[in-house]
Amino acid sequence: MEPRILKDTIALPYQWALGPVNTRFFQEFKERRIFGTRCPKCGRVLVPARAFCARCFVPLDEWVQVRDEGTIKTWTYVAYSYVGQPMQPPYVSALIQLDGADTAIPHLVAGFDLSNLEEVRARIRVGTRVRAVWREDTEGTILDIRYFEPV
Amino acid sequence: MARKVAVVGTGQTRHGKRQDVSYPEMIREAVVAALEDAGLGWEHIDAVVCGSMPPPMEGTNAPHLWWADAMGAGGKPLLRVATCGTTGISIAHAAYYHVASGLFDVVLAVGAEKQYEGESQGTMTTVGEPFFQRQFVAGAPGVFAYQCNEYAHRYHLDEERVRAAAAEIAVRNHVDALDNPFAHLRQRITVEDVLRSRVLAYPIRLLDCCPASDGACAVIFAAGEVAPRITRTPAWVAGVGYAGEEHWVGDSDKVWWQSARQAALQAYRMAGITDPLEQLDVAELYNPFSFQELIFYELFGFCGPGEGCRLVEEGVVRRGGKLPCDPSGGVLCTNPIGATGLIRVAEAAMQVTGKAGAHQVEGARTALAHAIGGTQQINGVMILTSLD
Amino acid sequence: MPGKVAVVSWAQTEYREAHDATIREMVFRVAREALDRAGLTREELGTVITASSDYWQGISCSNEYYLDAAGGYLKSGAKAEEDGALAFMYAFMRVASGHFDTALVVAVTKGSEIPPLATLTHLYSEPFFQRPMGIDDVNAAAMQARLYMERYGATPEQFARVVVKNLGNARRNPLAFRKATLTVEEVLRSPVVADPLREPDVAPGADGACAVLLAGEETAKRLTDRPVWVRGVGWSVSSYYLGDRDLLDGSLPDAARRAYRMAGITDPRAEIRVAELCEAYSFQELLWCEQLGFCGPGEGARLLEEGVTAPDGDLPVNPSGGVLAGNPYCARGLVRIAEAAAQVAGRAGEHQVEGVRTALAHSYHGLAGQLHSVVILGR
Numbered sequence: 001m002e003p004r005i006l007k008d009t010i011a012l013p014y015q016w017a018l019g020p021v022n023t024r025f026f027q028e029f030k031e032r033r034i035f036g037t038r039c040p041k042c043g044r045v046l047v048p049a050r051a052f053c054a055r056c057f058v059p060l061d062e063w064v065q066v067r068d069e070g071t072i073k074t075w076t077y078v079a080y081s082y083v084g085q086p087m088q089p090p091y092v093s094a095l096i097q098l099d100g101a102d103t104a105i106p107h108l109v110a111g112f113d114l115s116n117l118e119e120v121r122a123r124i125r126v127g128t129r130v131r132a133v134w135r136e137d138t139e140g141t142i143l144d145i146r147y148f149e150p151v
Numbered sequence: 152m153a154r155k156v157a158v159v160g161t162g163q164t165r166h167g168k169r170q171d172v173s174y175p176e177m178i179r180e181a182v183v184a185a186l187e188d189a190g191l192g193w194e195h196i197d198a199v200v201c202g203s204m205p206p207p208m209e210g211t212n213a214p215h216l217w218w219a220d221a222m223g224a225g226g227k228p229l230l231r232v233a234t235c236g237t238t239g240i241s242i243a244h245a246a247y248y249h250v251a252s253g254l255f256d257v258v259l260a261v262g263a264e265k266q267y268e269g270e271s272q273g274t275m276t277t278v279g280e281p282f283f284q285r286q287f288v289a290g291a292p293g294v295f296a297y298q299c300n301e302y303a304h305r306y307h308l309d310e311e312r313v314r315a316a317a318a319e320i321a322v323r324n325h326v327d328a329l330d331n332p333f334a335h336l337r338q339r340i341t342v343e344d345v346l347r348s349r350v351l352a353y354p355i356r357l358l359d360c361c362p363a364s365d366g367a368c369a370v371i372f373a374a375g376e377v378a379p380r381i382t383r384t385p386a387w388v389a390g391v392g393y394a395g396e397e398h399w400v401g402d403s404d405k406v407w408w409q410s411a412r413q414a415a416l417q418a419y420r421m422a423g424i425t426d427p428l429e430q431l432d433v434a435e436l437y438n439p440f441s442f443q444e445l446i447f448y449e450l451f452g453f454c455g456p457g458e459g460c461r462l463v464e465e466g467v468v469r470r471g472g473k474l475p476c477d478p479s480g481g482v483l484c485t486n487p488i489g490a491t492g493l494i495r496v497a498e499a500a501m502q503v504t505g506k507a508g509a510h511q512v513e514g515a516r517t518a519l520a521h522a523i524g525g526t527q528q529i530n531g532v533m534i535l536t537s538l539d
Numbered sequence: 540m541p542g543k544v545a546v547v548s549w550a551q552t553e554y555r556e557a558h559d560a561t562i563r564e565m566v567f568r569v570a571r572e573a574l575d576r577a578g579l580t581r582e583e584l585g586t587v588i589t590a591s592s593d594y595w596q597g598i599s600c601s602n603e604y605y606l607d608a609a610g611g612y613l614k615s616g617a618k619a620e621e622d623g624a625l626a627f628m629y630a631f632m633r634v635a636s637g638h639f640d641t642a643l644v645v646a647v648t649k650g651s652e653i654p655p656l657a658t659l660t661h662l663y664s665e666p667f668f669q670r671p672m673g674i675d676d677v678n679a680a681a682m683q684a685r686l687y688m689e690r691y692g693a694t695p696e697q698f699a700r701v702v703v704k705n706l707g708n709a710r711r712n713p714l715a716f717r718k719a720t721l722t723v724e725e726v727l728r729s730p731v732v733a734d735p736l737r738e739p740d741v742a743p744g745a746d747g748a749c750a751v752l753l754a755g756e757e758t759a760k761r762l763t764d765r766p767v768w769v770r771g772v773g774w775s776v777s778s779y780y781l782g783d784r785d786l787l788d789g790s791l792p793d794a795a796r797r798a799y800r801m802a803g804i805t806d807p808r809a810e811i812r813v814a815e816l817c818e819a820y821s822f823q824e825l826l827w828c829e830q831l832g833f834c835g836p837g838e839g840a841r842l843l844e845e846g847v848t849a850p851d852g853d854l855p856v857n858p859s860g861g862v863l864a865g866n867p868y869c870a871r872g873l874v875r876i877a878e879a880a881a882q883v884a885g886r887a888g889e890h891q892v893e894g895v896r897t898a899l900a901h902s903y904h905g906l907a908g909q910l911h912s913v914v915i916l917g918r
């Protein structure tokens with residue numbers, strides 16, 4: 001007998017609390033300001049702002065504004081697609097270290113023709129300087145920055 | 152002095168697209184094979200440890216409850232451990248500590264995945280938390296492509312050279328898989344095929360990337376006192392190491408990757424390994440993407456930082472070389488993720504006990520098994536040896 | 540023989556309908572507090588074992604989200620899924636093996652962020668036979684309750700008495716979520732959820748996190764003047780399909796037998812002074828008491844009615860209010876252990892039971908109680 005397959009789809013609702021630190025972060029973000037928190041022990045500025053330093057295991061409460069410009073720490077050109085993918089390929093996903101931060105955040109790099117990988121490779125590499133391109137109508141989510149563009 | 156523990160039996164399913172069997176049936180295949188290999192009956196198993204990738208991947212919550220009967224776990228202690236990509240090695244670690252603690256003498260470890268039953272990349276994207284990272288983390292290839300690009304830049308390596316070495320690793324894994332009857336991808340490919348295959352997430356191309364597999368693996372661990380009565384060829388657990396880092400992918404260095412370093416160093420310390428290239432005979436590395444393997448050579452001390460390509464170019468890491476890596480064909484040819492780390496342990500045990508068949512590395516005595524997981528967040532290592 | 544292991548400290552959040560903090564922040568709070576109470580730094584900590592589950596968090600590989608918040612940066616560790624009590628078992632084994640001197644166990648669930656328990660436990664059902672029939676944790680428990688009534692003549696009034704006792708106990712537990720002064724009649728007038736279970740018979744989902752610090756013998760003595768020794772552990776699973784098992788004779792007796800044997804307990808009713816049980820449904824407290832050997836089959840209600848399990852009885856059960864007072868799902872088992880440890884250490888505050896030398900903590904997950912665990916703690 002031909003083995004059979006049962007098909008179904010599961011969709012479930014979730015509603016994650018941002019918590020006080022993320023709420024404050026995104027309130028500032030909505031105003032196009034980016035904040036980290038400085039660890040009193042190791043001195044690092046951790047971006048996005050957070051409630052504790054995982055290494056020193058101490059609470060953090062010193063908020064430090066960082067710039068909306070930074071450096072590409074690493075990147076990839078995403079050319080494949082799958083069910084549940086948040087972005088439409090092709091796109092460039094990158095880890096960006098903002099000026100004033102000791103950590104990097106993942107975001108998009110765009111603002112130029114992304115259809116050809118070789119042209120993308122010619123435009124960006126590790127170390128490329130980028131700056132945020134903000135949405136006109138910010139809402140307080142990480143996508144208030146539409147993408148980072150090479151400076 | 153900690154209690155000695157050995158692997159006394161291993162079993163694997165044929166890996167690949169396994170729509171011929173249900174999830175529990177597939178698991179049963181591996182468990183029966185492991186029991187046969189050890190010459191043990193169900194009644195000899197004192198406890199069971201199992202795991203897989205996130206349950207949303209196959210759509211059944213707490214799947215160990217469903218698997219319990221297939222694993223013969225009824226009336227026994229059962230523990231599900233799940234640590235993302237490291238799940239398989241975490242299962243082995245848990246089984247090891249079950250025995251090392253003195254609570255149990257013989258423990259069955261089971262890892263499984265049925266990637267064809269769900270959306271694995273979609274699920275893995277949800278490893279990123281929803282506020283900052285999920286939007287940008289493009290499944291596993293996207294995350295690990297970050298690491299590959301950063302690697303080439305860090306050591307000022309010519310990108311073409313790195314791509315060639317990675318392609319060579321892909322070819323070597325595919326050739327080796329032809330000698331492994333359990334392997335999923337069994338096809339001969341060339342360096343040109345790899346370099347010409349389509350880009351998934353630059354620099355990772357289709358043939359640099361593991362397949363999505365269905366499959367299961369079972370490994371039986373036994374206490375030092377009983378292992379020699381079960382088998383003439385116990386594979387002793389000589390070293391165990393594991394480390395994780397921050398959730399934030401951008402918080403720590405993924406090239407000189409501390410969790411991988413720490414996991415290996417813990418295991419080396421326990422196993423008394425000071426010169427891994429000399430003291431290890433085989434390594435089953437977790438290489439879902441060819442490039443990553445270069446980084447692991449360096450992190451595990453097979454060579455210095457930035458020297459990974461050289462090991463490939465000089466043939467050190469191929470069969471016949473000083474330290475053959477992934478003679479099974481590796482993760483690159485077979486990746487039922489929740490089983491994958493445990494398959495590394497099984498393969499390492501098979502190698503050091505001379506049971507690896509056509510892909511046996513001549514005279515292998517000590518082998519390293521490894522797995523990674525999370526958004527470049529965690530690493531686990533286990534070292535097995537036939538040396539008493 | 541396993542090495543001696545003790546609970547040296549613990550910490551809990553309040554259990555609430557919703558916490559403002561993220562899971563990371565809740566985990567950091569309890570992990571930090573448990574370490575601080577023992578005077579242990581994160582650097583000194585040996586290993587970290589956590590419990591959570593992906594469907595119960597909406598974040599896959601759920602522990603990767605908070606392992607650093609639990610103190611796990613560059614530490615060996617793992618996650619035991621679904622039940623914090625099983626994470627405790629694993630941590631116990633790691634310390635007992637002599638490889639680690641200390642182990643921090645952390646468990647967390649935010650019920651407020653996820654689909655209802657019935658939805659997520661409906662997915663416990665495999666897709667072919669049980670799932671199309673709508674089987675979930677609540678209706679499986681209801682079937683178990685019905686069978687319990689038919690076989691032993693148990694009554695909804697008796698179930699209601701468990702609710703009255705436990706929610707009453709919860710009034711003396713500042714961390715409890717649901718606490719109330721109820722009458723049996725009030726419970727019996729509440730809406731039916733799944734006959735014979737009414738709304739107060741079903742534990743309410745809650746947000747909460749719990750951390751427990753374990754240490755080997757010498758370290759334990761150094762870290763606390765009141766080590767709570769882990770004297771016995773046992774866990775066991777039964778068959779999966781509800782129709783394959785006797786719902787009144789599952790794996791709990793086996794789990795208990797293992798823990799008792801290790802602890803040298805032969806007469807649990809006499810030797811155990813207090814028990815924290817996982818009564819996610821009121822009637823289960825009666826059934827679990829029987830299966831733990833506190834009384835014979837069908838005698839659970841008598842134990843309750845005679846006041847044995849009341850806070851001032853011979854063997855108080857759930858002086859904290861139990862799971863009926865709040866069900867932070869993956870954390871509920873570890874909470875039982877923390878509460879039992881607090882009782883042994885004499886640090887349970889207002890709900891302290893007098894003269895506790897030996898305490899039992901129980902947990903389970905799986906439909907109608909498929910996978911049970913038992914821990915015996917003592918001075």
Ligand SMILES: [Zn+2]
Nearest residue numbers: 039042053056
């Ligand atoms: Zn710090």
